[in-house]
Amino acid sequence: MTALATTAHALTDSWTMTRRELAHWARQPVQVAVGVAFPVMLLVMFGYLIGGGRAVTGDYIDYLLPGMLALTMAFGLEGTMxxxxxxxxxxVIDRLRSMPMTNGAVLVGRSAADMLQSALALTVLIGVGLALGxxxxxxxxxFLGAVGLLLLFRFAMLWIGIHLAMVAGKPELVQAVQILVWPVGFLSNAIAAPEGMPGWxxxxxxxxxxxxxxxxVRDLFGNPGGETGHVWAAVVWPLALLALFFPLAVRRFARLSR
Incomplete structure (x- = not known):
């Protein structure tokens, strides 16, 4: 089989698995709606109920919205896992692996469907942010560059989640693994500026x-808290995480039930 034929076969298998995941959306619309609504609730809560950020210059909503977009890309992995x-x-995976299918197509389909939901969540949250000022x-x-960085970060986080899900192996263990995501989210500058925190x-x-x-993202949006020169780090970090966890996930998937 030529390289072109192999690539075409892999893409076809991945698209088949993506459609399988999208079909689940039609049967589980509440789960999709909750995934989209949760970051909106957080945005409104921090923007109005808690209100304002220490050490943030300018309008807090301009600082908060990009941070909430990044936070949304880090959270929400529990459904995937x-x-x-x-x-x-x-x-199900054992049956799929018994078929003449490209190794990893199941995982690629899963990640592709989740990326579509992530894009939807970004669109809704940006719309709400515009409504809030x-x-x-x-x-x-x-603007498109900022959205691209957010989706790249999400893609890296998804493959971390897929790998950890196969490590956990059981749905009841997902919650324990999901806790690992929270420090990444809240030990960040998503909600508050680091200038107002202790030095360490x-x-x-x-x-x-x-x-x-x-x-x-703040820099590309022209919002407070943005610093020139961070775009390269926002590209390198996710690519490094992908380079580590993508092959780990595919390798572990290949070894299942052997």
Missing amino acids: IAVTEDLNKG WRAHGGPVA LGTVVQWNPMSQTATA
Whole structure:
């Protein structure tokens, strides 16, 4: 089989698995709606109920919205992890692996469907941010670049979640693994500026990969808290995570039930 034919076969298998995951959306619309509504609730809560951020110059909503977009890309992995573990325990993945299918197509389909939901969540959250008074000032190209960085970060987080789901193996263990995501989210500059934190904590926050994405996105949007030069880090960090966890996930998937 030629390289072109192999690639075409892999893409076809991956698209088949993506359609399988999208079909689940039609049967589980509440889960999709909750996944989209949860970050909106957080945005409104921090923007109005808690209100304001210490050490943030300018309008807080302009600082908060990019951070909430990055936070949304880090959170929400529980649905992915539960779906993978349920397929494992119900024997679905064993049946799929017995078919003449490209190794890893099941996982690619799963990640592709989740990326579509992530894009939907970004669209809704940006729309709500506009309604609350947030504005992007960086121009169309910079806007698309910021969205691209957010989706790249999400893609890396998804493959971390897929790998950890196969490590956990059971849906009841997902919650324990999901707790690992929370430090990444809240030990960041998504909600508050590191300048208002103790020195050691501010250093940890600034080195957080999600902080790099949030800072780069703020810069591209022209919002407070953005710093020039963070775009490269917002690209390198997710690519490094992908380079580590993508092959780990595919390798572990290949070894299942051997």
